[in-house]
Amino acid sequence: MSSSGRTALVTGASAGIGAAFARHLAAEGHDLILVARREDRLTALAAELSSKHGVRCEVLAADLADREAPRSIMERTTSLGLHVDILINNAGMSGNTAFADAPFETLAAEIQVMITAVTELAHLAVPGMKERGYGRIVNLSSLAALLPPAASLLYTAIKSYVLDMSQALDMELKPHGINVTALCPGFTHSEFHDVMGTRDAAQSKLPSVLWQSADAVVREGWRAVENGNPVCVPGVVNKVIAASSKPIPTRVGYVLGKTFNPFKQ
Template sequence: MTYVLITGASAGIGEVFARTLAAQKQNLILVARREDRLVTLAAELSEQHDVKVEVLAADLATADGTEKVSSTVAASGWKLNGLINNAGFGDRGAFTELSLERQLSMIQVNVTSLVSLTWRLIPNLQESTGAFIINVASTAAFQAGPKMAIYYATKAFVLSLSEALHEELKDAGVAVSALCPGATESEFAAEAHMTDTRLFKAGTMPAEAVVRKALARRRTAIVIPGLRNLLMVWSGKFSPRLITRRLAGWLQA
């Protein structure tokens, strides 16, 4: 019996990953802080789809919480065939105005815990044939983001790391993919104080469409769901960095 471990499974994109994979008869380990939500979701999915769904409540903003996830997986003898590093959050505001604590916590969740879980769980994944890792980055990964400086920087890190690991691990039995969604329906915008931005007012993609694309292309190094997002990323490739970073700042106003 093998499991896919999903971080940030209590809401948004992570919850949709859980629902979609359970419907495909995949056993799951759900990670997030809100244990009540995970327990309800696990009961629903195991009942509906006859799969095993484990709940692992942990705060990935702490080193202890992150360590708890990998040590519980090891102690329980759970074999993984997939890891979806999805937990993350952003916040809108100037670097000097957002609290240092919140921004360091963002780095811890979006970057440090992702690195730690990936490093610790790769040996486990390598025991399964066809194992995969999906790291949830963002279209924010492709340029700097004034007024969301740390968030954009964390996603650039996730994209760069994932591309490198895609190459390093492709002959070692683990496919690594960076998923780069644009504005998506979830709790993210409210948490990031972004609901009134030009970016979110221009429309969002359903999380179901994002997840469908991510799973179908899980062996591809970079996955950008949605034509609008793809065009934005590609046009950015041919524009001066001055333009792309100012455009990102404008979209967040």
């Protein structure tokens, strides 16, 4: 397949939803800038996608917990003669230690990766998108952002910011040909729970019907941003959960959030 002439920057591209987005976009003919900490995995994925789809794949090893990373990524992109038409803000992290017990450096890293870097990468990419009259931005939020508060460290609060920010950006930017979508998956088969150390706990507590594949999440998320939908909750079961949570009074939701906490060890 020949290149579409458009370039997608995917963060957290070494595994899970990020790698699935990279594969999906490559199959559509988009050139790729793959960003993650694990350069060896990015290099292997880039080789696979270039060979299979004939698209250009550039690898940028970076840790988005580094305050300078977003600007460095965009500067490197420019030096490669590329511009970002599609931005997939997928990189994420979450601790598994109670807020009061976690070192503040850990909490600050979560905020940097999932709030500051997400916002800054969009801020850096949008001017060029406006100039070209085209842009697609997918920000990874979570089903958790649509549910009553849960005792899951900063994760729910962070993902709620991503949800609200994405909707605000979509309203502002849609007249310029830029669609922004907050993708709100539920439990997804990926390495996220392995890193958190909660895969066994989550899988033992939750029925299999609640779990989705990364490919299924990506298909719905990409269709949503192409169609101009500012929020995407992938999966029928997740849609039902999100819809049914809306009428729950705050006080009841707070009790439920503390009681049902799949992140709790």
